Amino acid sequence: MRVLPGPLLADRTTLRLGGKAMVEIVVQGEADMDELAGSLDERTTRLGGMPMILGAGSNILAADHELGLVLIRLHGGGEPSLAQQDAGRDTLLIRVPAGLRLPRLLGWCCTRGAKGLEPWAGIPGTVGGAVAMNAGSYGLEMADVLERVLIWTPGLGCVWRKAVDLGFGYRWFDSGLDELVQLVLAVELRLDRDEPDAVRTRMRQFYGRKRQSQPVTMASAGCVFKNPSSEYPAGKLLEQVGMRGYRRGNMAFSEQHANFLVNLGGGTSSDAFALLDMAQERVERRFGLELKTEVRVIA
Numbered sequence: 001m002r003v004l005p006g007p008l009l010a011d012r013t014t015l016r017l018g019g020k021a022m023v024e025i026v027v028q029g030e031a032d033m034d035e036l037a038g039s040l041d042e043r044t045t046r047l048g049g050m051p052m053i054l055g056a057g058s059n060i061l062a063a064d065h066e067l068g069l070v071l072i073r074l075h076g077g078g079e080p081s082l083a084q085q086d087a088g089r090d091t092l093l094i095r096v097p098a099g100l101r102l103p104r105l106l107g108w109c110c111t112r113g114a115k116g117l118e119p120w121a122g123i124p125g126t127v128g129g130a131v132a133m134n135a136g137s138y139g140l141e142m143a144d145v146l147e148r149v150l151i152w153t154p155g156l157g158c159v160w161r162k163a164v165d166l167g168f169g170y171r172w173f174d175s176g177l178d179e180l181v182q183l184v185l186a187v188e189l190r191l192d193r194d195e196p197d198a199v200r201t202r203m204r205q206f207y208g209r210k211r212q213s214q215p216v217t218m219a220s221a222g223c224v225f226k227n228p229s230s231e232y233p234a235g236k237l238l239e240q241v242g243m244r245g246y247r248r249g250n251m252a253f254s255e256q257h258a259n260f261l262v263n264l265g266g267g268t269s270s271d272a273f274a275l276l277d278m279a280q281e282r283v284e285r286r287f288g289l290e291l292k293t294e295v296r297v298i299a
């Protein structure tokens with residue numbers, strides 16, 4: 001376990017915004033959990049900080065001022081492994097550490113000929129973040145492939161929970177556990193077997209689609225608002241109220257996809273929040289619809 005004082009959220013989020021937290025605790029895996037429990041207890045009680053789990057920070061919009069947070073992060077190392085040698089002739093059950101980034105998991109799937117996750121090509125988060133958000137793209141959500149999840153809480157320790165016992169919805173996940181800190185440590189995913197070349201080809205196609213429609217190389221946090229419904233995608237609503245490309249300071253709604261808030265370099269969270277307020281107000285006034293944030297806002 002490693003403890004770092006004063007970590008900057010701006011260095012840990014893909015939107016490149018956010019002030020200093022109190023401390024960051026980086027854990028390697030199950031072996032560190034007892035120490036984490038003690039450290040969390042001390043730092044949250046003595047310093048009065050709020051614990052917050054951070055993955056790759058790719059779904060976070062954080063304020064630039066000092067934040068009373070005790071960040072908990074999983075070390076990103078580790079590789080997927082076969083959870084069950086003989087899961088079936090055509091299927092694979094793999095165990096994946098939650099700190100692993102999705103692009104690395106997808107790279108592993110390409111090499112091993114594991115089919116199923118191709119629509120996620122281009123999502124930059126970690127596996128743990130993808131569970132917490134029930135991340136999804138082109139019709140595939142985490143809930144569709146998840147078999148079991150290993151969760152650590154200070155009160156219960158490490159527990160495996162079957163996917164059928166969990167709640168999932170549009171960018172939310174409910175473990176059913178009643179604890180403030182719920183750290184996803186590992187998952188088991190059920191995938192199909194296929195030829196590595198076929199998996200790679202499909203992944204490239206999905207990534208190509210994403211790159212054509214989203215500013216994947218800019219500093220963003222993905223879609224900033226949830227779609228009020230499939231009939232009213234947030235991006236279309238934002239376009240219709242003139243927010244596409246709308247800029248304030250060095251923050252803007254992307255020209256390429258109106259539902260992506262982008263940091264053009266040196267942007268501030270106050271400009272980001274002002275843009276969000278303006279967009280919500282315009283959509284409410286014109287369509288009577290409430291836009292709710294998909295990004296996790298830390299203010």
Ligand SMILES: Cc1cc2nc3c(=O)[nH]c(=O)nc-3n(C[C@H](O)[C@H](O)[C@H](O)COP(=O)(O)OP(=O)(O)OC[C@H]3O[C@@H](n4cnc5c(N)ncnc54)[C@H](O)[C@@H]3O)c2cc1C
Nearest residue numbers: 055056057058059125126128129130132135136137184222
């Ligand atoms: C260019 C771009 C494209 C994107 N495209 C998509 C997309 O197509 N679909 C999609 O759904 N999202 C997309 N996103 C958003 C984001 O990548 C996903 O939501 C991702 O799953 C977040 O993972 P993270 O590790 O970055 O989590 P973070 O942003 O660090 O955290 C998000 C939430 O998850 C919680 N969390 C993180 N790790 C854990 C853990 N181990 N245990 C428990 N809780 C945890 C955090 O506490 C927080 O509440 C995109 C983002 C970008 C920048």
